[in-house]
Structures are given as structure tokens and as C-alpha cells.
């Protein structure tokens with residue numbers, strides 16, 4: 001197991017709290033604050049208990065268009081939290097340590113984007129991560145480390161795995177709740193239906209193989225680009241445009257999907273119709289009416305109805321990845337109706353940053369658990385260990 005906030009004597013202690021507030025931006029400013037809001041429970045609890053909180057987080061990837069400072073994240077936290085929240089444009093320098101040292105009980109400072117520092121975007125084992133400048137220079141200013149960043153827990157990067165080597169490590173409330181839900185799926189009510197969609201074909205194929213081999217999945221229903229890969233594997237002539245969208249992401253996806261169909265075909269269900277653009281409109285085509293010059297952008301009504309029956313009857317529905325290009329209203333139907341049906345199952349779980357954003361945009365509510373993680377949630381669903389969790393479990397320092 002690992003230590004949680006219940007094991008932490010917070011009053012008067014200086015804590016490094018790693019969160020995942022990696023968010024969509026518009027003109028460098030926060031465009032969606034759902035991940036910031038997800039961490040309010042942990043941050044409020046620690047500040048109310050009199051801790052001095054230094055927030056660590058990343059935003060975007062070096063060179064990416066969402067690579068930015070955390071100034072707007074700090075401003076939003078200051079609006080949302082009762083406690084005073086400051087921003088420091090350094091992460092581990094003397095200036096950062098002085099700012100952390102100056103915290104009073106119940107105060108918070110958001111340190112600068114950890115990925116402004118090159119070693120943070122590399123992967124290390126925890127002991128090596130503990131010797132990076134970021135961890136070596138900042139850890140002396142901390143009494144303990146709290147990791148609440150479930151959505152980044154699959155990254156073995158210094159700010160996620162290095163600190164528990166040097167100071168006591170604890171799981172935050174988001175981390176604790178995500179691990180509790182996603183770590184116990186094998187004990188949920190059957191039949192279990194996994195709805196895998198979106199664009200992360202390789203991750204989704206990994207999840208599909210894992211849950212089918214382990215007998216966790218009674219049914220796997222596929223949509224999105226993932227569904228198109230399976231249709232191609234099943235010999236459906238989608239057309240060159242759809243095939244390009246699949247193959248540009250993974251040139252082995254169709255082969256791997258075909259292997260899964262050979263081994264587990266009775267439990268894998270494929271779209272029966274797709275939606276394409278024709279003269280600017282949404283047009284639904286049965287598989288027999290394919291190939292189409294335009295790419296398949298959504299699942300069609302027949303597929304939605306068939307999948308809806310699986311989901312209505314499901315004891316547990318686990319969903320990741322939109323069913324179509326939900327950003328375009330013409331192709332949002334599959335995601336809206338499929339995920340609406342998933343909420344009618346006995347217990348519904350959804351993972352994925354884009355998926356969660358899709359549900360908010362489409363007004364789909366009612367999921368029992370909305371994970372903050374995309375890749376991390378998928379990794380959990382494959383039963384793979386998460387580096388940032390394993391280092392907490394190692395529990396190198398007593399409570």
C-alpha cells in the first residue's frame with residue numbers, strides 16, 4: 001500500500017504537492033479549468049490543516065503549442081481556493097527555495113512549469129530522478145511530498161518519481177480515489193463492457209488485449225479511429241482516406257487488431273455503419289456501401305443502437321476515447337449517444353482528457369467516475385504499474 005493524507009501530520013509542514021493541471025489553453029491562458037478544479041479537495045484539505053504548500057506541475061510539452069507558464073493556473077487557483085495562492089516563475093532555484101521558505105501556514109505558491117527544465121522531460125528510475133537538479137535542489141526545502149497527479153503517474157519523470165526517495169511521500173485525494181476505482185475493476189459487476197474509441201490506437205489495442213486475456217471484458221465495443229482500425233482488420237474497405245488516418249498513427253494497428261479478432265472475435269464488436277462528410281453534410285453509410293472517398297468520422301445510427309444495448313445491459317461500463325470527431329457537431333452524435341447510454345449501465349467509468357472535455361462540451365452527465373487521466377487511466381486498465389505510484393508504494397520513509 002501507500003501513505004495517504006490520513007497518515008500525514010500536515011500542520012506547519014512544508015509540502016511539495018505534485019498535481020496534474022495540464023490543460024487546454026487559448027492564447028496562453030487556461031481554457032478549461034476542470035483539472036485545476038479536480039485538485040481543490042487535496043489543496044484545500046492541506047491548507048485548511050495548516051500546511052505550507054508548494055505546487056509542482058507541468059503544462060504542455062517542450063515545443064508544443066500548449067507549452068506555457070503556470071501563471072494563469074496559479075491565478076485560477078487563487079480564485080478558487082480560500083487560501084492565498086502566489087506564483088513563482090522559478091521551480092528549484094535559490095529564488096524558488098526562498099519563496100517556499102517564506103510560506104506561512106495555510107499559504108500556497110505555484111512553482112513554474114516543471115517542463116521548463118530539460119531533465120523533467122526525460123524518464124529515470126526513482127533513484128536517478130532523485131539526483132536531478134530539480135529534486136536535489138528543491139527537496140531540502142520540503143518536509144514531505146504529496147503526489148496527486150494521477151493523470152501523469154505513467155511518466156517516470158523527476159517531479160513525479162524523485163521526491164519520495166528524499167522525503168516521505170503520500171498520495172493525494174485524487175490519486176487515492178483514481179487508484180481505488182481503476183485498481184479494482186476486476187471486482188466490479190459483470191457483464192463488463194469496455195468502450196474503446198478515440199485516436200490512441202496503440203494504447204487502446206494494449207487495453208483490449210489485456211482485458212480480454214485476463215477475462216475482465218465480457219464485451220469490447222470499438223469506435224473512433226480505433227474502430228476504423230478494427231473494420232480494416234476485418235476486411236472492410238473503408239477507403240484510402242480512413243486507412244491513411246489509421247496507418248499514420250500506427251502501421252501495425254490493423255495487424256494487431258486482426259490478431260485480436262482472431263483470438264477474441266466473439267467478444268469484440270465492430271461498427272455496422274459509419275458517418276462521412278458529403279457535400280458538407282453528415283451522411284451515414286452501411287458497411288456494404290463502402291469504400292468512401294471521405295474518411296469515416298463517426299459511427300452511425302445502427303452502431304449506436306447495437307452498442308447501446310450492450311451498454312444498457314452492462315453491470316459496468318469502462319469508456320475511453322470519443323466515438324467520433326466530436327469537435328465537429330456533425331460528427332458528435334456517436335460520442336453523445338454512446339456515452340449517454342454508458343451512464344445507464346450499473347456503474348460507469350470514463351477516462352481521458354479529450355473524452356472528459358467532450359462530455360462537458362456535449363452535456364453528457366451521470367458517469368459514476370470521470371477519471372482525470374488519459375494515458376494513465378489506459379495504463380491502469382491494462383494492469384501495468386504506474387511509476388509514480390510504485391515509488392509511493394515503496395514507502396522509503398516512515399510516516
Ligand SMILES: Nc1ncnc2c1ncn2[C@@H]1O[C@H](COP(=O)(O)OP(=O)(O)OP(=O)(O)O)[C@@H](O)[C@H]1O
Nearest residue numbers: 198199200224225296297324325352353354355374
Ligand atoms: N473517426 C475519427 N476520425 C478522426 N479522429 C477521430 C475519430 N474519432 C475520434 N477522433 C478524435 O480522437 C481525439 C481524441 O482521442 P484520444 O484518444 O486522444 O482521446 P482521450 O484519450 O480522451 O484524450 P487524452 O489524450 O486527452 O486523454 C479527438 O480529438 C477526436 O477528434
Ligand SMILES: O=C(O)[C@H](O)COP(=O)(O)O
Nearest residue numbers: 020022061151152374375
Ligand atoms: O494530459 C496528460 O495526459 C498528462 O498531463 C500527461 O501529459 P504528457 O502526455 O504530456 O506527459
